[in-house]
Amino acid sequence: MPRPNRIFVEGGFYHVYNRLGRGERYFERETEAEAFIGLLREVVERDGLTVFAWTLMSNHYHLAVRAGVISLDRPMRSLQQRVTRGINARNRVYGPLWQGRYRAKLVADQRYLDQLLVYIHLNSVNAGVVEDPAQYRWSGHRELLGRVKKPIVDVDEVLRVFGTSRRSARAAYVRRLKGATEEEWIGEEPGRLPWWRLGRPPKGEDEDPETAVREQRSREELGPEWRPALEAVDFISRGAGFLSVEVDDLQSRHRSRDLVRARELLMILGVERYRLKVKDLARVLRKSPDGMTQTVARAIRRRTDDRRFRVDLNQLDRALAKAKV
Template sequence: MPRKKKIWYPGAMYHIMCRGNHRQNIFWDDADRQFYLMTLLQVKQLYPFFLYSYCLMDNHVHLQVETTDFEISKIMQRINKAYAVYFNEKYNFVGHLFQGRFQWELIDKDSYNLELSRYIHLNPVRAEIIKDPLDYHWSSYSAYILGTQENLVDTTKILEYFSEPKREKYKRFVEGNEVPGTDKLLLSP
C-alpha cells in the first residue's frame, strides 16, 4: 500500500506521532527523554519550526508542529534518525526503533489546533500515569502554565485563543474541560 503523500507548505501545522516498533518503549530513562528534547532543540535551530506542544510517553511521542521553510519530512527524519542512533548506541540495540516513519495529521482548523494541545497535555492523565498534567515532567504543559521552556516551546499561538488571564484560562480549558466560546475561541471570564 503506498504511503499517504505528505501535504506541506510554509505555515503547515501538524499533529505528529512517533511510536516505538512493536509498541516497544523508546525511552528507558530520563536521560533518554532529555536527549530527545535536546535533539528537538538542535533540529529546531537547524531547520526552524514552531513547536506548540509535546508529550514524551514511554513508547510514543506526540508533537504539535508548524513548519516555516522546511518540509515536515526533513524535520522529522533528522529528529528520528538522531534519536535512533543515540538509542541504538546506548543500548546496543539492533533494528528499527520506530514503527515505520512517523504518523501525521494536518491541522486545518483553529478548533483542532486548540483541542490537540489539550489532548497532548492530557495524554499522561488518560494513561493514568499522573492525575495532574502539571506533574508530568515530559510534556510542554509547564511551558503554558509556568512559562518555562521558552527556547523550545512557543506558547503564543495557542494562548492567543484566550483572553486575559491567558495561562489561567488555558489551565481551566485543559483540566476542566471548559469549552471556548464560538466567536474567537476565547474563554468567557
C-alpha cells in the same frame, strides 16, 4: 524503492506522532528521554519550527507544530533517525526503532487547534501516569505555565489561541484542560480523533496529495521541477553571481542592507530547497553556524511578510536550476 518525500503546507498546523516498535519503552529512562528532548530542541531551532504542544511518553511522542518554509519532513526525519542511532548505539541493538514513518495530520479547521493542544498535554493524565499534567516533566504544559526557563513551545504564539494577555490566556488554557477531561475524544488513539477523521484520505496517506501539491506549487510560483546537486561552496559561488555580489563581501563583517538580504536569500534557499546543511553554508561564508541559523530564521519571517523577498527567492531558485552544472 524509497518512499517519496511528503509535501507539507507552509504555515499549516500539524499533529505529528509516532510509536516505538519492538514493544520497547526506552523513554521510561530519564537519560533516553533527555536525549530525545535535546534532539527535538535542536531540530526545532535549526529548521524554524513553531511548536504549540509536545509530550514524550514511555513509548511514543506527540507534537503540535506549525510548518515553516523548510519542509516538516526534514526535521522529523532528522529527529527520528538521530534518536534511532543513539538508542541503538547505547543499547547495542540493531534495526528499526520506530513502528514506521511518523504520522502527520494537517489540522485545517481552527476549531480543533485548542483540542489538539489539550489532547497532547493531557496524554500523561489519560495514561494514568500523573493526576495533574503539571506533575509530568516531559511535556510542554509546564512551559505554558511559565515554569521552564528555556521552553520548546512558542509560549506567546500558543497563548494567543486562548486570550489577549498572558494572564488571561493562561487561565483560559487551564480551564480548557480541566473542561476536556470529560470529552469523549480525550482518551482516543490519534486516528479516531475529530481532526484525524475529518476528510479522511485514502489508506496509507496523511493528507490529500493533489491538494497539497497544488498549494505547494502555488506558493512557489511554479518553481523549477529539477535542481542541480551542488556542494555548499559551488552553491554560494553561483548564487552570489546571480545576486551580483562578491563572495568576499558575503564573507565580510559588512552588514549593508543588500548584503544582509543576499545572505538571507542564499541561506534559506540552500537549506530549504537544496538540502544543504547550515554548518556547511556557514563554513563557506566564514560565519558561525548559530549566526547562520538565526539568518535562516529571519529569512523565514521575511518570506512570510515581504512579497518582494518571496519573488526574489523564486527568481534565484529558477536561475540556479537553469544554469549549466
